Amino acid sequence: MVTTSSEPVIIVGGGQSGLAAARAALSVGLRPVVLHAGVDTVGSWPDYYDSLTLFSPARYSALPGMAFGGADPDRHPTRDEVVAYLRRYAGSLDANIRTSVRVTAVHPRPGTGYMVSTDTGDEIPAAGVIAASGSFGNPHLPLLPGRENYAGQVRHVAHYRRPEPYAGKRVIVVGAGNSAVQVAHELASHANVTLATRAPIQFVPQRIRGRDLHHWLHVTGTDRLPRAVLTRLVRHAALLDTGVYREAIASGLLARREMFTAFTPDGVVWADGSSEVVDAVIFATGYRPNLDYLAPLGTLERGMPRQVAGVSTTHPGLVYLGLEFQRSFSSNTLRGVGRDAACVVAALAERVSGATPRRRWLTERLPVRR
Structure with missing residues (x-):
């Protein structure tokens, strides 16, 4: 009707x-x-x-x-x-x-x-x-054991505005996408920061043959590929990078570790079983x-x-x-x-x-x- x-x-x-x-x-x-x-x-x-x-x-x-x-x-x-x-x-x-x-x-x-x-x-x-x-x-915050007893600050990147409040603190940023890495890199000059991800970061060059990636997405039609094709091609979050972020991680300015498995009252438990005291965790998890x-x-x-x-x-x-x-x-x-x-x-x-x-x-x- x-x-x-x-x-x-x-x-x-x-x-x-x-x-x-x-x-x-x-x-x-x-x-x-x-x-x-x-x-x-x-x-x-x-x-x-x-x-x-x-x-x-x-x-x-x-x-x-x-x-x-x-x-x-x-x-x-x-x-x-x-x-x-x-x-x-x-x-x-x-x-x-x-x-x-x-x-x-x-x-x-x-x-x-x-x-x-x-x-x-x-x-x-x-x-x-x-x-x-x-x-x-x-905003999506994944459920992790012990979060309800963690005394530090937990927030989603949706509620992050600027790095100064984190000066001198131990901070973990969770995520492997553009927002996660951009925020972690910004924080690294003010705080002790680790980027926690479930898989190695997938770098995508921002510029190819002297043109921005979006030029190529446009002229090739990749930007308009249907969902059925995309879900076969895109398996993990990808990070657009001019080289700055790759260098920051390679040089140790920005540390990257496999995602932690649980919270403790004053920190987190890493995938290798070690514990660490942490002041704040920022989730950039979509x-x-x-x-x-x-x-x-x-x-x-x-x-x-x-x-x-x-x-x-x-x-x-x-x-x-x-x-x-x-x-x-x-x-x-x-x-x-x-x-x-x-x-x-x-x-x-x-x-x-x-x-x-x-x-x-x-x-x-x-x-x-x-």
Whole structure:
């Protein structure tokens, strides 16, 4: 059954995925309403660590319809540059974007779409839902024996901002990806740091034949390889490196050890059975989709959505954006989410017909039930 087009499509989340979804929805005549829990439509970017820079150059880091800008397209933009870019992008959209509105639940309506509940008490009828809430709000901390008795500091890299608070301390950073090594390297000049990984670090050169790796990913189409191919090619986290990180580990500036097996009250037990006193452990162990509001639909399996390429396999009119490896290697990145948005919105549009002209709809009152 085709859903009614007199109701909007609700986009949950106003970060890069939600903004890309809004643009794609507008381009096919849908009526998107973006509901964003934060006060600014910049996603989680302001909450990342201060020294973060994109792993891709500016020329490959734009959303559809707006170049990243700046004098040097080959630079790697800083966190604050990304925040400013997303603000400009949101301002360019002729869309209904509502900030400081958290979606608390999505309920099905038999044959007629969904009812979206918010923390403001609103109940909003929706023809379809685009879950674009990302994963930053759901950092993954692995369960390890003894953690509950450990007296030191345990945190996820999502809550790390700068190295100065760790000055003079003994710190372990867990993870083998870009964020783990970037943070560990930054900390190494302030603290005694060990990088704990389950396997040797896989270095990938940042530049090949004088060009940034992302140039080659783009021209070869590797950035767009489907998930089925990627899961055969990519087995472990890979670290983009200009040579700085490899040298830091080789020289002993940054120590690397096999992952510890347990916590003790004042430290950790390493894989070789030795114990060490440690002041803090920072886990750079990834994130999980932040989708608790979909629990009433029964579409989650251990917190993960049942979907194929971003389209729900359980509920027509429900699609996702920003999932890792959703459709390709770059699905949950600035450079790739726009392609995914076009695909899932096209699938959603098949469920919605007879869209109201855009400017007329923007002056209409959104139906709200309390």
